[in-house]
Amino acid sequence: MAAQAGAAGRLDRWLGRLPLLRGRRPEALPVRLDHRRIYVLPTRLGLLVGGVLLAMLLGALNYNNNAGLVLAFLLIAVALNSAVMAHLGLADLRLDALQAEPAHAGGLLSLRLSFDSGRRAREGLWLQNENGGPALLAGPAATRLDAVLALPAVRRGRQPVGRLRLTTTQPLGLVRAWAWIAPDAGMLVYPALETPTPALPGASTPGQGRPRPDRSGEDTHHLRDYRLGDAPRQIAWKASARSGQLRVREYEAGVAQDVQLDWNGLPGLGTEARIRRLAAWVVEAERQGRRSRLVLPSGVLGPGRGATHRHACLQALALLPTTPA
Amino acid sequence: MPALPLRRVVVVAVLVASLPLLLHLPGPVAIGIAVLALLAGASALRRPLPIGLRVLLVLLACGGVLAGFDFRLGRDAGSALLLAMLLLKLAELRDIDDARRLVGFALFAPFAAFLQDQGPLTLALGLLAGAAALFALARLAHTTAEMPTLATECRQLGALVLLGLPLAAAAFWLFPRLPTPLWGLPENAVARTGIGDSMSPGDWIDLMADDSPAFRVRFEGPRPPAEQLYWRGPVLSHFDGRTWRRDPRLAALPPPPLPLPAAPDGGIAYTLTLEPTDRRFVFALESPAGWPPQLQMDGEASLLAREPLRGLAQFQLRALPVQAFQPQLPEPLRRAYLALPPGYNPRTLALAEDWRAETPDARGYITRVLGWFHAEHSYSISAPPLGRHTADGFLFDTREGFCEHFASAFVVLMRGAGLPARVVTGYVGGVRNPIGGHWIVRQMDAHAWAEVWLEGEGWVRVDPTAAVAPERIFDTLEDRGGGGIAAGLQPMFDLGDTLREAWNHFVVQYDALRQVQLLERLGVRNADPLRVGIAFGLAAALALGLSLALLLRREDHERTPLQRAWRAYLRRWARRGFGKHPEESAAAFAARVGRSVPEAAAPLEALVARWNDLHYADAEASAEARAELTRALRQARPPAIGGP
Numbered sequence: 001m002a003a004q005a006g007a008a009g010r011l012d013r014w015l016g017r018l019p020l021l022r023g024r025r026p027e028a029l030p031v032r033l034d035h036r037r038i039y040v041l042p043t044r045l046g047l048l049v050g051g052v053l054l055a056m057l058l059g060a061l062n063y064n065n066n067a068g069l070v071l072a073f074l075l076i077a078v079a080l081n082s083a084v085m086a087h088l089g090l091a092d093l094r095l096d097a098l099q100a101e102p103a104h105a106g107g108l109l110s111l112r113l114s115f116d117s118g119r120r121a122r123e124g125l126w127l128q129n130e131n132g133g134p135a136l137l138a139g140p141a142a143t144r145l146d147a148v149l150a151l152p153a154v155r156r157g158r159q160p161v162g163r164l165r166l167t168t169t170q171p172l173g174l175v176r177a178w179a180w181i182a183p184d185a186g187m188l189v190y191p192a193l194e195t196p197t198p199a200l201p202g203a204s205t206p207g208q209g210r211p212r213p214d215r216s217g218e219d220t221h222h223l224r225d226y227r228l229g230d231a232p233r234q235i236a237w238k239a240s241a242r243s244g245q246l247r248v249r250e251y252e253a254g255v256a257q258d259v260q261l262d263w264n265g266l267p268g269l270g271t272e273a274r275i276r277r278l279a280a281w282v283v284e285a286e287r288q289g290r291r292s293r294l295v296l297p298s299g300v301l302g303p304g305r306g307a308t309h310r311h312a313c314l315q316a317l318a319l320l321p322t323t324p325a
Numbered sequence: 326m327p328a329l330p331l332r333r334v335v336v337v338a339v340l341v342a343s344l345p346l347l348l349h350l351p352g353p354v355a356i357g358i359a360v361l362a363l364l365a366g367a368s369a370l371r372r373p374l375p376i377g378l379r380v381l382l383v384l385l386a387c388g389g390v391l392a393g394f395d396f397r398l399g400r401d402a403g404s405a406l407l408l409a410m411l412l413l414k415l416a417e418l419r420d421i422d423d424a425r426r427l428v429g430f431a432l433f434a435p436f437a438a439f440l441q442d443q444g445p446l447t448l449a450l451g452l453l454a455g456a457a458a459l460f461a462l463a464r465l466a467h468t469t470a471e472m473p474t475l476a477t478e479c480r481q482l483g484a485l486v487l488l489g490l491p492l493a494a495a496a497f498w499l500f501p502r503l504p505t506p507l508w509g510l511p512e513n514a515v516a517r518t519g520i521g522d523s524m525s526p527g528d529w530i531d532l533m534a535d536d537s538p539a540f541r542v543r544f545e546g547p548r549p550p551a552e553q554l555y556w557r558g559p560v561l562s563h564f565d566g567r568t569w570r571r572d573p574r575l576a577a578l579p580p581p582p583l584p585l586p587a588a589p590d591g592g593i594a595y596t597l598t599l600e601p602t603d604r605r606f607v608f609a610l611e612s613p614a615g616w617p618p619q620l621q622m623d624g625e626a627s628l629l630a631r632e633p634l635r636g637l638a639q640f641q642l643r644a645l646p647v648q649a650f651q652p653q654l655p656e657p658l659r660r661a662y663l664a665l666p667p668g669y670n671p672r673t674l675a676l677a678e679d680w681r682a683e684t685p686d687a688r689g690y691i692t693r694v695l696g697w698f699h700a701e702h703s704y705s706i707s708a709p710p711l712g713r714h715t716a717d718g719f720l721f722d723t724r725e726g727f728c729e730h731f732a733s734a735f736v737v738l739m740r741g742a743g744l745p746a747r748v749v750t751g752y753v754g755g756v757r758n759p760i761g762g763h764w765i766v767r768q769m770d771a772h773a774w775a776e777v778w779l780e781g782e783g784w785v786r787v788d789p790t791a792a793v794a795p796e797r798i799f800d801t802l803e804d805r806g807g808g809g810i811a812a813g814l815q816p817m818f819d820l821g822d823t824l825r826e827a828w829n830h831f832v833v834q835y836d837a838l839r840q841v842q843l844l845e846r847l848g849v850r851n852a853d854p855l856r857v858g859i860a861f862g863l864a865a866a867l868a869l870g871l872s873l874a875l876l877l878r879r880e881d882h883e884r885t886p887l888q889r890a891w892r893a894y895l896r897r898w899a900r901r902g903f904g905k906h907p908e909e910s911a912a913a914f915a916a917r918v919g920r921s922v923p924e925a926a927a928p929l930e931a932l933v934a935r936w937n938d939l940h941y942a943d944a945e946a947s948a949e950a951r952a953e954l955t956r957a958l959r960q961a962r963p964p965a966i967g968g969p
């Protein structure tokens with residue numbers, strides 16, 4: 001598999017140099033693979049078998065060896081058909097949607113792509129882009145096929161999905177059919193977190209930062225549906241079991257003191273270091289269940305708490321220009 | 326190393342691919358390579374052999390193959406070596422790419438077999454080998470550990486092959502053929518058994534027991550009587566005391582004047598289909614009166630092909646039975662046909678001188694010799710070996726032998742008596758196949774006879790063996806079958822041979838000439854290579870279009886199994902008289918049927934409910950649920966509806 005991926009990578013780079021095949025402009029979803037965007041070329045094995053068949057054909061023609069010609073012509077016809085089949089293996093496939101949960105820079109983004117298999121069953125399709133994959137795509141006709149591509153999150157900000165390549169060498173491994181998709185979509189990459197996690201500002205006064213005891217019982221929180229990113233310890237397991245869906249406790253009121261995360265309070269640090277520290281603080285405050293207020297040159301977020309607030313803060317940090325105005 | 330199931334597939338594919346070639350290798354080499362195949366196959370399934378052992382095996386295989394072919398490197402030795410290397414490669418399958426390449430190379434093995442034989446069995450085995458290789462390639466092409474079932478794989482591969490048939494057929498009939506080869510066949514160092522350009526008394530024992538066909542004949546008109554079926558091959562004029570050989574100086578002379586039929590289409594017309602011999606000799610009915618330009622006649626009236634007959638060869642020939650030919654024999658030739666090595670066969674030469682003195686008439690002398698043969702010599706296929714003086718030993722001591730002995734001793738007697746004479750080899754007789762209507766001449770019909778040059782007449786054929794045992798020469802089917810089981814099976818043999826002849830004619834013999842004839846029948850006149858090419862292009866485009874149309878049609882019909890099962894279920898209801906209207910929902914249909922056939926209402930409604938659930942509502946339904954409903958729909962049968 002690794003060797004194949006390596007060969008595919010080489011092929012990819014090589015083909016990328018051809019002006020004809022260089023990436024199309026990013027396009028809006030859904031993208032249907034029609035015959036104009038599917039390319040077919042022999043694999044190395046295909047070239048070898050082609051050489052064997054050509055030698056067989058020439059030899060059989062020279063000696064008028066009809067048995068040899070029958071075999072050679074039959075195998076050549078099958079090889080040609082396998083190229084058509086490889087083409088059809090991709091044709092009519094449709095990329096409907098893609099989404100990726102944000103990840104921190106240096107981590108892994110899992111890009112979930114959702115295809116419609118169209119009129120035929122799909123088998124042995126491999127999906128990859130310059131940075132990640134391959135991921136397998138297969139399934140019966142007229143169904144939704146999902147593939148998850150693990151991609152490295154390179155740096156904070158909006159990371160383009162880039163050109164995706166769908167490849168197949170089915171049914172005989174003699175030809176490789178491939179198609180490029182360049183979806184007009186980006187994946188959000190949160191800033192990397194400073195490690196080790198710095199202490200929250202104001203935590204030097206422990207009396208203030210101590211959480212208030214929660215005496216209000218069940219009334220102080222309500223349950224809502226689970227959302228991606230919720231911490232497992234927030235899940236209300238009993239309630240989930242009753243309702244058949246994951247439910248999460250949401251605290252109506254803060255149980256800990258607010259914390260002020262100020263861009264301007266960190267004069268000694270460079271831009272990126274500040275961003276890393278602020279991001280680490282946002283995450284840490286959320287982990288401790290404390291409301292936070294993020295002050296950035298571009299504006300103020302919060303005070304707030306919960307996944308939405310955390311996401312808003314990290315997104316704002318991710319999208320900060322590299323040299324703030 | 327690739328996974329075990331994959332290695333198993335590769336081993337099977339390579340073994341199957343080597344089978345057709347293995348069957349055409351000489352016994353000891355074939356056995357050696359078969360052992361090698363089993364060893365390498367077992368190693369591929371278990372663990373790779375250590376490098377030292379592999380090198381040893383390679384050396385052993387090379388040495389064994391070369392020794393098996395007496396260290397003469399030719400086509401057969403080459404293909405045997407190729408096969409051995411192919412099989413040894415099995416013992417070192419490092420990764421999946423290795424396996425794929427090996428399967429690709431294995432496709433050469435059946436082709437090498439076809440160079441030796443193009444019979445139906447070899448072709449069938451070769452095609453099987455191709456199918457096995459394709460199957461292995463398909464298996465190796467799967468990039469996931471999860472493989473489709475054997476049946477699915479075979480069905481997909483079968484579809485691929487079937488869709489390839491139109492193009493393959495178009496290419497076979499219409500791909501421009503080469504009228505003349507670009508390069509010659511690799512020389513084969515070891516000749517096949519059969520009549521060669523030398524003969525010593527007693528060396529045909531194996532040949533006389535070989536019932537494989539030498540050639541087949543189809544007469545266009547009535548065939549000549551059996552005692553005239555002499556198929557003339559090489560003429561042996563040079564005798565060294567032990568062996569008769571073809572004399573290249575005599576053969577290089579211009580062909581002698583032969584009587585020709587009055588009309589160009591006179592004489593006996595026939596088609597001769599020769600099995601491959603690796604030699605140039607053509608066995609034509611005496612005496613040749615017309616032959617195609619691929620043949621030429623040598624100075625001793627033998628027909629030769631311009632190239633060795635390495636494959637099946639077919640010629641249209643004419644013959645004209647004549648009593649004698651070449652009435653003028655120049656003195657140097659006369660001397661050559663009288664030459665005898667000094668110091669051999671003193672008793673025979675003494676006898677020849679005595680009798681010649683007593684009977685000066687040449688014909689009288691011949692009659693006397695034949696009479697002596699008839700009276701005091703007997704025909705035996707198991708003649709004892711002869712000493713230095715072969716003619717003396719045969720004529721005076723052992724007094725039994727077969728055609729070689731008789732012909733050799735007879736020519737010595739003739740030359741000793743001053744009559745120019747020579748040994749002619751070839752075949753005699755033949756057996757008619759009652760089913761196919763053709764004649765088959767086998768290796769065991771090989772024969773040697775003599776020609777004597779008589780003053781004022783020319784060369785006259787004399788068959789001394791016929792004087793002793795005519796029944797052994799002109800035997801026919803009835804004599805040879807021997808009765809019992811063999812006779813009972815004869816019709817089967819006849820049928821098999823007829824099929825083989827048809828195969829030879831329609832498949833093996835299809836060539837550039839026949840291609841032109843085929844196109845002429847299709848209305849293409851003067852088909853030059855360009856026109857053949859255009860015809861092929863059109864046919865190939867048509868065939869490709871057909872394949873593509875079938876592929877796309879298949880695609881259109883390829884719904885999910887569940888949808889297919891649902892439609893099939895509805896069709897079963899339609900046959901009972903309850904077709905679902907297109908505008909009708911499934912539930913409405915079920916309700917309508919339920920009103921008419923109350924006993925079917927419950928199961929139908931249950932199925933419809935499940936169908937609606939899975940097909941319309943639940944996009945996330947599990948594969949098991951779909952498969953289960955598919956199975957239920959396939960098994961469901963509407964009840965028989967009888968009565969009003």
